[in-house]
Amino acid sequence: MTLDEAWRILQERQFKRTKNRETILEFFSDNDRYLTAMEVRNFMAADNPGISFDTIYRNLTTFSELGILEETELNGERHFRMQCDHGVHHHHFICTACGKTQNIAHCPMESVSVNLKGYEVEGHKFEIYGKCPVCVAQ
Amino acid sequence: MTLDEAWRILQERQFKRTKNRETILEFFSDNDRYLTAMEVRNFMAADNPGISFDTIYRNLTTFSELGILEETELNGERHFRMQCDHGVHHHHFICTACGKTQNIAHCPMESVSVNLKGYEVEGHKFEIYGKCPVCVAQ
DNA sequence: GTGTAAATAGTAACGATTACGATTACTAGT
DNA sequence: ACTAGTAATCGTAATCGTTACTATTTACAC
Incomplete structure (x- = not known):
């Protein structure tokens, strides 16, 4: 944006x-x-x-x-x-030290075929937390 | 437990x-x-x-x-x-109305091979939100 | 029972967020 | 450019969830 x-x-x-x-x-x-x-x-x-x-x-x-x-x-x-x-669905790796992100193309919802029949899905959250290369080096 | x-x-x-x-x-x-x-x-x-x-x-x-x-x-x-x-790694569908959960066996981390070289992963969160069958019916 | 450390009650402080009435600033229409 | 009308803001207080504090009570080993 x-x-x-x-x-x-x-x-x-x-x-x-x-x-x-x-x-x-x-x-x-x-x-x-x-x-x-x-x-x-x-x-x-x-x-x-x-x-x-x-x-x-x-x-x-x-x-x-x-x-x-x-x-x-x-x-x-x-x-x-x-x-x-530009609003395309994606997820993030988020650096807990500096807040920088790295896009994760894979969306786990595609793999969740499981027993959610009868359930009404409203949303989901997938985030990976850790240190980015810059913060690892410090 | x-x-x-x-x-x-x-x-x-x-x-x-x-x-x-x-x-x-x-x-x-x-x-x-x-x-x-x-x-x-x-x-x-x-x-x-x-x-x-x-x-x-x-x-x-x-x-x-x-x-x-x-x-x-x-x-x-x-x-x-x-x-x-009993502490086995899993994720949850969480009902936003009543708080009840449904286990999700699939963990997306297994599929995230992508460009996280140099990154230090500390943790992750995967949750699906919505209404459980009981709350859908109401 | 008694001693000792853990746990608690009661209350105050805290950080993040939201709410409010009074004032100011943006913009459309003249 | 001027003005009216509404949106946006300031300054501050209130709210919510959570944490911290000290005096008192409780659980449990001996």
Whole structure:
């Protein structure tokens, strides 16, 4: 997901172009990994010390709902990253040290033929956790 | 995991047999599904209104570390259930309505040969969410 | 029974997230 | 460019789940 694509989506849905949204999207665009609301806040506080958590969470949630960001939960904390692969279904290896991800093409749902008759599947989660090569070396 | 097995593990590690622990383990033994700390509290409050969250979380964490309970995180909330399959590696379908689970024998890690060279894998999570047959019918 | 360490109650603190009323800023229409 | 109307924001407080603390009680070995 590029900045231009993100803004196009926002414009289509009549969201306004604000300084805060520009800052947030730039931050995600420049950091290709999972980030927390606190990391976003710290970045934004540089030129806007009074930034409100309300603003941050509201926008992160909006972006996530629009498919601009993708979201996961690590250690009870929401993490966000720029949507990758243009929405094509995929899974992630996630580095527990730096938040960087590596795409996993294989989706286990294809292999789950098992006894789920009568069950109504709503979603699934497959994530691998560990250290990326850069963090292993440190 | 039966109550007897749980108590054997606790005794081996010199944990004391207290009324609170008995109540907690009975509750999990009688409810074959994922439960929250709040559900445990509500159950215990029946005959012990002054039960402390400290006590509940401390014991749930202990039981989880000893492999008596297994644990997952749903919607930012810790959920616990009695260890099933005697610790053999498996995954779960989890009913988002009642917390009941269905074992999934297939582990996707076996199929992930892909580009994870140089990566240090620490763990993984594979869960399927939806409604179980009982909850579908309602 | 008694001593000792573990376990608990009661309550306060904590971090992440959400909610709120008052104010400000964006944008469409003139 | 000006203005109106609505969206977005600020500042702050409330909420939720969880953890931490100290004084007291309890389980269990002797």
